[in-house]
Amino acid sequence: MIKRNLRLEELISCLDDFIQNVMDYCTNVKNWKIHYNNNNVDKQEETEEKLKESESKFYQGFLHLLSAESKLLVLGADELQAELRALGEYAQEMYRAVHKGNSKITSEEIDEKLNTLKEKRKGLYKSIGNHEAAEHNKLLQRTHEVSR
Numbered sequence: 301m302i303k304r305n306l307r308l309e310e311l312i313s314c315l316d317d318f319i320q321n322v323m324d325y326c327t328n329v330k331n332w333k334i335h336y337n338n339n340n341v342d343k344q345e346e347t348e349e350k351l352k353e354s355e356s357k358f359y360q361g362f363l364h365l366l367s368a369e370s371k372l373l374v375l376g377a378d379e380l381q382a383e384l385r386a387l388g389e390y391a392q393e394m395y396r397a398v399h400k401g402n403s404k405i406t407s408e409e410i411d412e413k414l415n416t417l418k419e420k421r422k423g424l425y426k427s428i429g430n431h432e433a434a435e436h437n438k439l440l441q442r443t444h445e446v447s448r
Contacts, residue, residue, distance in 0.1 A: 307371050308432065312425075314368035315384070319421055321361035322391055325354040325398070326414055330407050332400050351400065358395060362388065383427055387420045 328351040335344040365388045372381040394413050397405060 307375060308428070311368045311371045312428070314364040314371070315421070315424070318361040318364045318368070318391070319417065321354070321357045321364075322394065322417060323414060325351075325358040326394070326410050328354045329398050329400055330410055333407070336400070355399075362391075365391075377431055380424070380427055380431055383424050387417070387424055390417060390420060 328347065332344065332347045332351050334340075335347050365384070369381050369384055369388075372378075372384060394417065398410055398413060
């Protein structure tokens, strides 16, 4: 049970890191677009640095996601792994759509994508909680049956 809880804490930490990387990247894309559109060269250079750094973290963040998926498979939580995979695929779609070269995407559209990502994260956390409650109940039931 302790090892399982540690794995879940690691899983949630991996997921939190990944989501934060995505949100930082999208925020930096929005900021870059604002400075670019306002022809604010001084801020644009500073924002370009932050954008490059956050883009690298976003891309590397997929390693966190892969690690989290592995932990779910080890725990035998195939449904949760599939839900996490769907979140990752959505993040890939975001990565392809949200970038400084996409002049058509608006700040509002980026915000919509971020809100969708947050909803997917919320749903995944709820599923993890439900899964863990069910696992805990199974353990209690087995313990009760053994003690009879």
